[in-house]
Amino acid sequence: MATPQRRTVRDVRKGNRAMLLRTLYFDGPASRNDLTALTGLSAATVSTMTGDLLSDSIIVEAGQVDSDGGRPRVLLRVNPRYGYAIGVDVAETHVRVELFDLGMTELARVEYALRPARHDVELIARHILAGIDVVLADAGIPSEQVLGVGVGVPGIVESGADALIHAKTFGWDGVPMGSLLRAGTSLPLFVDNGAKTMGQAELWFGSGRGAGSAVIVLIGSGVGAMVITDGVTLRGVSRSAGEWGHIKVVVGGRSCRCGGQGCLEAYIGAEAILARAGVETRTSGWQEALAQLLTSGSPVVEETVTYLGVGLANLINLVNPERIVIGGWAGLLLGERLLPDIRRAAGDNSLAQPFAATSIVLGRLGPDAVALGAATLVLEQFLTSTPAARIPAAG
């Protein structure tokens, strides 16, 4: 019952323009004529609106297409060079900065290694700021053309200008990444949990594409989920929704690094799986170890499938989504070999009705999609808040 927003006649324009742009981005290239059909707007409106967008060079012409004996259609598409988005992946071992054009083609990247147990916020912030300069210089893009910077970080990210981060593994508690970066750059910032940015990538460009309501499940060392209904992500009142990894599946069960007991993460998190199987967990080589374990026929694998199935079933019962996408490096590893078993386990533990309505699929994007997803936050902003004309660089 939040106070609804008043609408004025200009919001109509804004909304329609955003819709047109979004349509063109995902279904483009398309002719003006196609757009009238796709958007439901009248030909006149499409014409004036595309005119505006063309003169702002947000969209460009993309060749012609013959019609059976009439004026040929001229195709339009979003100008990938209208602006650029930067995505940053802050992980345990590295900080990676990538530069994308609006078509999400990678133009440049740079990576800084982090020494383990040396996660100084200010150092990382310096890496990010330096990385931004480097990728821009590499690609020869002036910073005025960058629409924003998305940053994927570990832990819980609180909303607000400061983007306070709580990440136990990094020893961060209330670290103001937002204000630290804002001190060094004036570019618009979008900070979110790295798993969630990866999910964002999967949702927009991977297996989640086209689903009206979906849950993207992310399994790595940690475990999380994104719930999307009608295209919008469930964020929760303090933006920490989706902590799927810490729902309890066994009351009084295994201890979890969050301090609780019986968390799902304590059974299906990569670290937890290996620990349960008694595999020596060297700090590196987890991926290999897990891959090896999966082929070993260990009973732990079967157990893991059951727990994962239960976790998915809980989502199915509670959210009743159209699609569940399994992602994260450990999730992909598990899914590759065991997807049918996982599906069965989920079915065994959920109600028939909602289970029948849900398809469980594997993510298509690798675990490297964190930066891509972070950049997608910028893209999302660009597509929804209808952009005005670029102010040309003074001079």
Next chain:
Amino acid sequence: MATPQRRTVRDVRKGNRAMLLRTLYFDGPASRNDLTALTGLSAATVSTMTGDLLSDSIIVEAGQVDSDGGRPRVLLRVNPRYGYAIGVDVAETHVRVELFDLGMTELARVEYALRPARHDVELIARHILAGIDVVLADAGIPSEQVLGVGVGVPGIVESGADALIHAKTFGWDGVPMGSLLRAGTSLPLFVDNGAKTMGQAELWFGSGRGAGSAVIVLIGSGVGAMVITDGVTLRGVSRSAGEWGHIKVVVGGRSCRCGGQGCLEAYIGAEAILARAGVETRTSGWQEALAQLLTSGSPVVEETVTYLGVGLANLINLVNPERIVIGGWAGLLLGERLLPDIRRAAGDNSLAQPFAATSIVLGRLGPDAVALGAATLVLEQFLTSTPAARIPAAG
């Protein structure tokens, strides 16, 4: 990424009119002047819009209020007699039909007893249709003035015109309640799960009021939940979202009547609690038995609190709501005595961040609110789809 809807300038009007009406309903009576502040619309717009609504007699004047030396404000409010809503509660033992005006004041009711194990759909449909006639005759309201009929039924309700119902306890599987009723009346119908209509009542008129995002948890013999974000209820792709009772909290745990194992309902459902305590469950007298058990100091009570806490914690972690409302007859019974313990148990099993953002409160409406909530579905429709002027009865 569902196809977004085009907007035309008339949608603006519709939206603003709906917003104004909603504001007036919840914050009324209010003067035109107050409304400009509350809605953010200009005085001019409020004036023309209230003019329309007044001449349609959707709203009426409600006295004046002096101002410090100026023209006195005339107060406006929604006309409670503009139309009427009927709410129906289909339960194990009875079918109850209630008539409300738009202010949700009950004007008439009628109840039909059901013999246990005699849940013939057609009989129940006949009871409902007869009940509608009876309450209308009692209150002297012509049926043209009824805006719709809301029906709360057990089990899972599938969307669509037929309103297919799956209710194991009634032995219903795919019962087309919607089309059965539509054969006997031309009034608009809204069919939903009874627990959900009760939640709807709690959300609109009980403890959920004013919360932007909330979860309403319903514990009776069965267990369910409604998740509300930004004022809209999460329904899921096949409208069966919110099956909180069948999330698994103990892998391989107690058998549930759904056929699964370790369901939450198998621990905190009223029937399950009594069974675990070894209380003889006569078909009647459950409420008394449960109330007695709660005072008995049985260890089962403490266990129940723990399981309930886990269930709530899972919601908190996953959804991160602003408020959780505990309802349902068993939920109210538990909460009355044990709310602090329940809160503690929820806190013990959820992450600190989201837990701190959530307040856990007790429902205010009794278990009789099913029919009220069903009628609220009609009210919701009335307030959101801006109603046109009533076509006066021919004559």
Next chain:
DNA sequence: GATCTTTTTTCGAAACTTAGATTATCTTCT
């Protein structure tokens, strides 16, 4: 009764979409 104060209505302007007419551009038939 004149003046002040506050509320409500009226009026013209600006923004937006639409339907229908018009112009542009290419194909095909004679």
Next chain:
DNA sequence: AGAAGATAATCTAAGTTTCGAAAAAAGATC
């Protein structure tokens, strides 16, 4: 080669809607 036909895109006029400002309404105060 030129006219006719067909399809695409633009232009024009009309109809909504909200908004700001000014005017009108209605009572309080001196």
